[in-house]
Amino acid sequence: MLAALLMLAGGGVAQGQDAGPPYPPVLSGKALVFPQDLGAHPDYRTEWWYITGWLRDAAGVERGFQLTFFRVRTRIGEDNPSRFAPRQLVLAHAAVADPATGRLRHAERSGRAYPGLVEALEGRTAVRVDDWLLEGGDSAQAAYRSRIEADDFGFTLDFAVDRAPVLNGREGYSQKAPDPLNASYYYSRPQLAVSGTLRLDGTTVAVSGHAWLDHEWSSEILPEGARGWDWIGINLADGGGLMAFRMRDHDGRAIWAAATTSARDGSIRIHPPGEVGFKPLRHWRSPRTGIEYPVEWAVTIADRRYRLRPLMDDQELDSRASTGAIYWEGAVRLYEVEEGAEVGDEAGPELGRGYLEMTGYAERLRM
């Protein structure tokens, strides 16, 4: 789903741009084609591949991880024959949520697209920034692999695929606001089987688990009147998947929401705004920034009620030094809430695990 970095990137470039073909609009009714749409769409303003998931090592320790590659078309230097012209930027961001560390380890890489070094290729998933990369095969059934090396962590992971991409919204057209122009093309890859290695400082361990991939591209920036969003992507224990988000206004009210639930057999159900509800239950205040985040939620999708609880409270990302954004992005567990139970009651059995992203709690994202 969206992340803060990108909005800033789009916002910054929006000013003082060169002439050049405009960003194509995101329109309903355009069919997504695979494997073509696994790759980059360089004409659109922004695009990202976002992988989140849970890892378990041989000792049974569970950790969350997140890896995002963004592509940004700047509309700068499009008439410049230089290969260094900053027409396309690729930014990568990775984090590990390790309860023993108590907070996120995160790192980032960024660069202008340059053949062989910094790329977001068309036709298949292949994005890299120097030695950080995410690659898929040339079919919708092919596995993905990724490699990240930062100072205090790194991982090399393979992601096996067992089903076709899940198209969100209207056949992949995902509306973000009441105005249908505020939309993106958006598909998810739930239930990716993960295997590989994870390094924390100098220690490398074999890990396995489940992950979730989102791929989304758009020409729009944050909708008018929106302050931020809340998003979840959960791999359900029964083999299904659950994605839900809502856009919030300055008073914290939802201006738009949507959800997709999918089952192991490939059946998909799209939920309109009226069927999606997010309600904060417990807040946590960051000792570093003083920002208060709702870290436990009651979520309603159609007639089902859920409870969200974090792997750990402190999964705040403070990247003011680099991209300027502060948000919360962390591993969460999803619980069933029994029929007839009240908010605040003990939750039911665990249904699945995934990631929660919350932005716009610090200030309104700059446009």
Added chain:
Amino acid sequence: MSVPLRRLFLASLLRRRLASALSLLAIALGVALGLAVHLIHGAALDEFGRGIRAVAGKADLQVVGPRDGFDEALFVTLARRPEVAAASPVLEIDARLPGREESLRILGVDLFRVLRVQPGLMPLADRGGEDLRFAALRPGVVFLSDDAHQRLSAPGHSSEGEALPPALADARIAVQSGVRSLVLEAGGRVPGASGVLGVMDLGAAQQAFGRIGVLSRIDLRLTVGVSPATAQAALSALLPPGIALRAPEAAAGELGSLSRAYRVNLTMLAAIALLTGGFLVFSTQLLSVARRRREFALLRALGLVRAELMRGLLAEGAVVGVVGGLLGVALGHALAAGAFRLVGGDLGAGFFQGVAPQLAFHPAASLAYLLLGVVAGVAGTWLPARAAAAVAPARALRAGEGERAGLPRGDGRGRLAAAMLVFAVLACLVPPLGSIPVGGYAAVVFVLAAAILALPVLAHALLPLLARGRSATWRLAHARLAAAPGQAVVAGAGVIASVALAVSMAIMVNSFRVSVDEWLAQVLPADLYVRASVASGSGYLDPPALAGIAATQGVARVDTTRLINLRLSDAEPLFTVLARPAQGNWGLPLVSGSMEPVAGDAEGLPPAWVSEAAADRHDLARGSRFELPLGGRVQAFRVAGVWRDYARQHGAALIESRDYVALTGDDRVNDAALLLEPGATPAAVAQALRERFGAEHITIALPGEIRAISLQIFDRTFLITYLMEAVAVVIGLFGIATTFAALAATRQGEFGMLRHLGFTRAEIGRLIATEGALTAGLGVIAGLAGGAAIAWVLIEIINRQSFHWSMELAVPWGGLAIFAVSLVLLAALVARLAGRHAMRQSAVLAVKADW
């Protein structure tokens, strides 16, 4: 030293105030000049090094190539290597500011990579709130360092020296690309950078300055645990020819080695000044010791041991050395400060342009030069002190022994002088040590020693020729010198050293100037020259511009020069290649070989003509094979001739334009030489060209103007040597003055006797003046001979080995004659003034005192 002794010895210095002051001053000047050269160069090099450090940031290694850059393909190759943690590509542009004297160094950088390697170059956008990273990506925006902002906001100068408004106005600055102006927006600052520079997006810079696909530098940060040496070993194999991988500090070292020969030459001149100061101490001490001969004998008889006498005298010399040295250290700093203000940090030689050094006190260097002053003082005293200590007290106490007994006898040195000359010849055969002509410097010292040792011999040989004098004064002066040539040696030594120095420099500089003048006439035979910018600058002439020049009314023919700077090896300074038609409007002053390519070349190699420096460094002659890294490949050439080049000390090669374009595809041009149609005036053609391209985009010069400017630069470069010459002459005159002041004091009895015999005071004054003139005359003759020999060594050995260029010997006869005659006259005057004191005493008293 005990108090009485201190009074005894040091008080003697105060008694002969003039002599002490002059010795002291001579030492001070020598110390000051040497230290100033050292300080100025050190400060300039420090400042340059700081600039390099700031720009290189955290880089462990730098990839550098030809000044014009290299193919950017190397960047990906290196960035993907496991040894490399981060690679940051840089395109460096020496951006010409249209119509202005100043230029702006612009670094095209990838700000995403700068952040990890050279954070000091990170730009900061002015407009608050906007994400600076994206503001800095915009084309047409330059970020200026604080120094650049300050410099460019100040009023500037046109290329012709007229005052202009600031280059930076309303946050806009015009720069030149080719023969066009580009207006860049000053979008913010580069807070971490020092020096005058601007930072731009790399892609935008490549486009704006027509350097698509080209980088000047890649700064590398190595993976943790990989040493620079390991990385160098692993990565060097990947580099195309002509590209070097080195530590960022190496640039400062390279510059240091460029200016080393020049610096050593200046330091040697200062050393000669110091040596002259030492001679001055020697001559005054010798006389002072001779005068105090009986005093010392008495002290010895009263129980002063020999070692104490020796120590006391050496302490006198040391005090002169210390005071002179301290004065010199202060003066040296003042000189350096003045030089920074007047001629910049490069002593006028053009090595450190755009560097604004700050003067700092250097304790170690100051102490070293102070010690040199002390050494000069002590060494000057050594021989007289030893002689004084060696005399048996009983003999010296005998009345009538005479003060002159303490003077050297001044004979039997002919053989030693000859030996010194032989040593000088042998020293000339010694090869240079690391491009420092040590043999040449040794030869200079030997020649100087030979000239001084030969002085008594010269006196013996010349004085009989002057015996047929007319007046009594002349005969007396002559008889005295003939009888006591030791005096001539003492007074003459200082004269010889300074005359030899001045004469040798005069001959060398004159030869150089005449040769440069002839050379300029040879290399500039066309009617008009058009230049868009210096080598590697942002201005250049491309084929459309050249077509425009050719189409201008009155232009008969256009020849072009492309100037490129290459790197022949990792360690070597930049080598210049000139690509131009070998035969055309440009002349080539050949010293060997011919303009015709070597016929019947089996390999079919293209011809090259190399400069003397290149021929010396790479051992080349007509027919040699010479390889140059061009366009990322090694290309062999056949040397057809060797030419004289005063412009590029590190070597240059001329190749045919068509060969260059075929090898590199680079069809840009720096200079065009125009031959005009008969009847066309240069002024009219120049006006037409200015209208076509805009006066601010091109520099048009007539050969006469280029010649005048070049000679002006030449004279500025040698400014400091002229200063040294003047100092040397003044020191020589000091020598005459002190010697005669001391001599006159010892000869009061003699003068008293002459007065009794009927000499008037004026006649005694004339006598002293004549003696002074004769002494100086002998010194000047020996100095002229020595100076001529030293000039030959300077031209044929020292310049050849330091700068690798030859010149024709051209003796400034008229100037030397005037110099010699005025020196003799000045010496007469100075001797007369110095002896004034002796003449003032009453004749009776003077005779009484002596007997």
